Amino acid sequence: MNSSKLRNRFLAAALGAAGVCTVAGLAAPGAVADETCQSPYMAKIVGQEDFVYVWTLGIEGLGDGQDKLVTVDTNPKSKTYGKVVATLSVGGRNEAHHSGLTDDRQYLWAGGLDTNKIFIFDVHTDPAKPTLHKVIEDFTAKSGGVVGPHTTYALPGRMMVTGLSNNQDHGGRTALVEYTNAGDYVATYWMPTDDNLRGAKKTGKYADGYGYDIRALPRLNAMVTSSFTGWSNYMMDFGKMLSDPEAMKRFGNTVTVWNLHTRQPQEVFDVPGAPLEIRCAWQPNHNYCFTTTALTSKLWLVYQDDNGKWGTKAVADIGDPAKIPLPVDISISSDDNHLWVNTFMDGTTRLFDISDPFAPKQVLEQRIGAQVNMVSSSWDGKRLYYTTSLLNNWDKKGKDNEQFLKLYHWDGKQLSKQFEIDFLKEKLGRAHQMRFGAYSLYAKQAPGAGETEIAQR
Amino acid sequence: MSRRAITALSAGCLLLCAAHLRASPAGDGYSGGDYREGYEGHDYVTRSLSLDTRTQRARASDLWPVFQAPPLGLPPIPVPADNPATPAALALGRKLFFDRRLSLNGTLSCAMCHVPEQGFANNELALAVGLEGRIVRRNAPTLYNVGYFRHLFHDGRETRLEQQAWLPLLAHNEMANPSVGEVIRKLSDLADYRGLFAQAFGGRGPDMETIGAALATYTRALVSGGSAFDRWRYGGDSQALNAAARRGYELFRGKGGCASCHRVGRSSALFTDDGFHNTGVGWYAAMTPARRAIRVQLAPGVFRMVNSDIIAKVSAPSEGDVGRYEVTLDPADRWKYKTPSLRNIALTAPYMHNGSLQTLAEVVRFYNQGGYANPGLDPRIRPLNLSAPEMQDLVAFLQALTGDNVETLVADAFAAPIGDPEADSAR
Numbered sequence: 001m002n003s004s005k006l007r008n009r010f011l012a013a014a015l016g017a018a019g020v021c022t023v024a025g026l027a028a029p030g031a032v033a034d035e036t037c038q039s040p041y042m043a044k045i046v047g048q049e050d051f052v053y054v055w056t057l058g059i060e061g062l063g064d065g066q067d068k069l070v071t072v073d074t075n076p077k078s079k080t081y082g083k084v085v086a087t088l089s090v091g092g093r094n095e096a097h098h099s100g101l102t103d104d105r106q107y108l109w110a111g112g113l114d115t116n117k118i119f120i121f122d123v124h125t126d127p128a129k130p131t132l133h134k135v136i137e138d139f140t141a142k143s144g145g146v147v148g149p150h151t152t153y154a155l156p157g158r159m160m161v162t163g164l165s166n167n168q169d170h171g172g173r174t175a176l177v178e179y180t181n182a183g184d185y186v187a188t189y190w191m192p193t194d195d196n197l198r199g200a201k202k203t204g205k206y207a208d209g210y211g212y213d214i215r216a217l218p219r220l221n222a223m224v225t226s227s228f229t230g231w232s233n234y235m236m237d238f239g240k241m242l243s244d245p246e247a248m249k250r251f252g253n254t255v256t257v258w259n260l261h262t263r264q265p266q267e268v269f270d271v272p273g274a275p276l277e278i279r280c281a282w283q284p285n286h287n288y289c290f291t292t293t294a295l296t297s298k299l300w301l302v303y304q305d306d307n308g309k310w311g312t313k314a315v316a317d318i319g320d321p322a323k324i325p326l327p328v329d330i331s332i333s334s335d336d337n338h339l340w341v342n343t344f345m346d347g348t349t350r351l352f353d354i355s356d357p358f359a360p361k362q363v364l365e366q367r368i369g370a371q372v373n374m375v376s377s378s379w380d381g382k383r384l385y386y387t388t389s390l391l392n393n394w395d396k397k398g399k400d401n402e403q404f405l406k407l408y409h410w411d412g413k414q415l416s417k418q419f420e421i422d423f424l425k426e427k428l429g430r431a432h433q434m435r436f437g438a439y440s441l442y443a444k445q446a447p448g449a450g451e452t453e454i455a456q457r
Numbered sequence: 458m459s460r461r462a463i464t465a466l467s468a469g470c471l472l473l474c475a476a477h478l479r480a481s482p483a484g485d486g487y488s489g490g491d492y493r494e495g496y497e498g499h500d501y502v503t504r505s506l507s508l509d510t511r512t513q514r515a516r517a518s519d520l521w522p523v524f525q526a527p528p529l530g531l532p533p534i535p536v537p538a539d540n541p542a543t544p545a546a547l548a549l550g551r552k553l554f555f556d557r558r559l560s561l562n563g564t565l566s567c568a569m570c571h572v573p574e575q576g577f578a579n580n581e582l583a584l585a586v587g588l589e590g591r592i593v594r595r596n597a598p599t600l601y602n603v604g605y606f607r608h609l610f611h612d613g614r615e616t617r618l619e620q621q622a623w624l625p626l627l628a629h630n631e632m633a634n635p636s637v638g639e640v641i642r643k644l645s646d647l648a649d650y651r652g653l654f655a656q657a658f659g660g661r662g663p664d665m666e667t668i669g670a671a672l673a674t675y676t677r678a679l680v681s682g683g684s685a686f687d688r689w690r691y692g693g694d695s696q697a698l699n700a701a702a703r704r705g706y707e708l709f710r711g712k713g714g715c716a717s718c719h720r721v722g723r724s725s726a727l728f729t730d731d732g733f734h735n736t737g738v739g740w741y742a743a744m745t746p747a748r749r750a751i752r753v754q755l756a757p758g759v760f761r762m763v764n765s766d767i768i769a770k771v772s773a774p775s776e777g778d779v780g781r782y783e784v785t786l787d788p789a790d791r792w793k794y795k796t797p798s799l800r801n802i803a804l805t806a807p808y809m810h811n812g813s814l815q816t817l818a819e820v821v822r823f824y825n826q827g828g829y830a831n832p833g834l835d836p837r838i839r840p841l842n843l844s845a846p847e848m849q850d851l852v853a854f855l856q857a858l859t860g861d862n863v864e865t866l867v868a869d870a871f872a873a874p875i876g877d878p879e880a881d882s883a884r
């Protein structure tokens with residue numbers, strides 16, 4: 001990294017720490033990317049990514065049967081383009097799920113929703129071959145009973161981990177847990193409940209204490225969290241759960257807006273039907289985030305109005321809600337004009353025009369496979385990676401249980417497939433979350449490479 | 458015993474007895490805390506409690522005196538001669554019961570399915586969920602008063618609590634420990650257990666007998682009586698039971714015929730005959746064609762009919778459940794399940810061996826219609842012709858069976874440490 005880039009990074013970190021930085025100014029205009037779904041405090045890849053790290057669930061009876069980080073070469077100039085170049089098994093099936101990079105992008109934190117372990121991978125020493133640096137095994141004991149480390153989200157020098165459950169009843173009441181980048185426990189922030197709103201205002205009918213995803217809007221000194229369900233539900237057979245009326249009552253119906261600096265919840269909003277991923281807008285005059293409700297299949301806007309007052313609004317249906325398409329991962333563009341929305345049950349990716357955030361319109365729909373969960377886009381929006389697994393026991397059964405990583409190119413009008421890796425044929429497991437790696441982040445070059453990709457914040 | 462054999466023996470377990478009826482959470486912190494009453498309607502509002510309430514309400518109690526003097530309405534607790542109840546064994550059993558490290562991957566304790574504030578059952582699931590989310594075929598039964606039963610699990614396949622404890626510990630779809638030896642090794646290595654087994658069992662360390670004995674002593678101490686009914690029936694308090702519950706009791710003994718299986722004695726009542734009966738619930742689940750669509754709740758007041766073919770795509774194949782037959786291989790025992798006690802029934806929804814009925818009112822309606830007709834239906838299950846007010850009275854009676862020591866037992870459970878894995882590792 002050259003000195004000007006270093007300066008930029010320190011400037012961004014300082015602004016971020018102050019919580020007032022206009023992060024949109026750091027994004028390339030017109031960019032569309034999973035990179036823009038990441039923390040604004042994090043270093044970014046704006047050129048060609050060299051690798052995709054796929055946090056993969058082990059399948060009992062397949063290969064070594066354990067969770068692993070799968071490294072795929074994604075640089076078309078490489079001889080191993082489109083191939084698995086490394087796998088790192090971590091021991092056990094931990095319900096591998098989401099992962100997130102530290103703000104300096106040196107380490108990838110990957111959570112296990114079942115065993116509550118957080119695996120910290122070193123991705124900077126050799127981006128082609130990550131190593132396991134540390135395993136946090138006492139997440140539940142240290143946090144005071146939080147179960148299900150989900151989102152691992154970069155704040156300056158910190159990782160904020162959202163929980164999904166607890167060690168008392170394996171239900172949905174849970175907390176945020178803060179760590180240092182070194183992996184030292186800092187604090188637990190329980191989600192507001194009716195008997196203890198922790199200073200927040202219950203704006204509607206619900207304050208369930210559930211959690212799921214988190215995103216920050218530093219310019220507004222805000223964090224936004226969503227709510228899913230507890231261990232009993234996310235671990236159990238999906239069909240069994242749908243048939244269990246008691247279990248179906250245990251889903252989150254809230255979005256909470258927090259004070260980013262103080263980590264205090266401010267307002268709890270009704271967003272019924274399990275709001276999952278949160279994606280916040282980037283432009284300096286766009287004071288909103290999107291989320292989707294998995295069960296009720298709606299796109300929701302969480303927004304601050306001209307008077308600085310937060311609110312929520314259902315702004316579009318996703319597919320036919322009567323068929324429960326189950327919207328899962330979403331990806332916003334950094335110009336805030338488009339949003340990719342995957343629906344698990346029909347294996348379809350959908351593109352919404354969100355240039356009017358209060359009136360999104362679907363402009364594209366394409367089937368990716370029998371099932372699809374995650375979507376990750378390159379910084380320039382030209383490359384979209386898709387994986388399949390939702391949860392070990394929620395994935396489809398039988399022949400519909402396809403497990404793959406697929407790369408598509410997007411030209412603004414259509415998606416065209418470039419390569420596909422069958423994770424079952426390769427004896428790897430269930431392909432879940434993807435994060436990108438690049439030599440250029442660490443002022444390195446690929447062995448034998450003639451040029452250096454550019455990375456910047 | 459092989460792991461396969463253990464799995465077969467305990468398939469669908471965590472299950473010590475049979476059906477139970479509906480929760481009516483008190484909202485006092487000694488019940489669930491994630492209340493979903495009224496969730497079916499658009500006007501549902503949360504009344505959630507923070508998990509801190511567990512710490513705030515925790516109060517360790519000496520449960521041992523119940524072995525000398527059980528609560529009103531209950532007989533002396535049968536204690537086997539080879540496992541005398543001692544305070545040290547009781548304390549050790551309590552510690553084991555709440556220790557999540559006792560599962561293969563450190564995620565499940567006994568208490569994760571038998572949740573104290575959910576009636577030592579699970580109000581949030583029809584069917585239990587095991588290690589890595591594996592399917593358990595049956596509802597997690599309450600452990601209240603389990604020490605009185607001669608048959609354990611819904612199908613009665615075990616006869617002693619000391620032995621029963623090992624089945625969930627070793628079942629692949631429950632706590633999934635690979636072997637008896639591995640459980641013993643784990644407990645021998647845990648520093649916080651050092652000396653506890655020796656103290657409780659005359660110098661012996663953890664072994665197959667002492668681990669089972671300690672867990673049995675704790676679960677045996679979970680007796681609950683002294684309910685409004687007990688005070689009225691056995692305590693000489695004529696005002697303890699309200700008029701509706703008294704009418705319900707008359708129906709229970711008379712027109713409803715309930716007491717023929719849920720027995721009430723002269724000096725005590727366990728509300729069970731410890732026998733096995735076919736009410737049609739098991740037969741219905743196994744033998745009737747799948748519905749074309751089922752009604753699924755998506756949010757408060759929001760339901761959708763979902764086609765069965767959609768649900769089938771995300772469902773593991775059914776393992777079936779033939780009840781007591783799986784133990785005896787006698788065709789006459791097909792779809793028979795153990796008669797549960799009715800004590801604390803208001804705390805232990807959902808009901809029946811498969812959790813298929815959600816409320817006490819549904820259960821009473823089910824019996825009033827005569828169960829589900831099938832070739833093996835118990836002759837005592839027949840249409841009862843109860844009127845709506847009569848069914849309400851029966852529910853009122855069932856709600857009067859909640860023990861007066863629930864708070865003590867739950868507060869004591871809250872005071873027990875939850876064993877979670879500790880210590881990070883650098884690689």
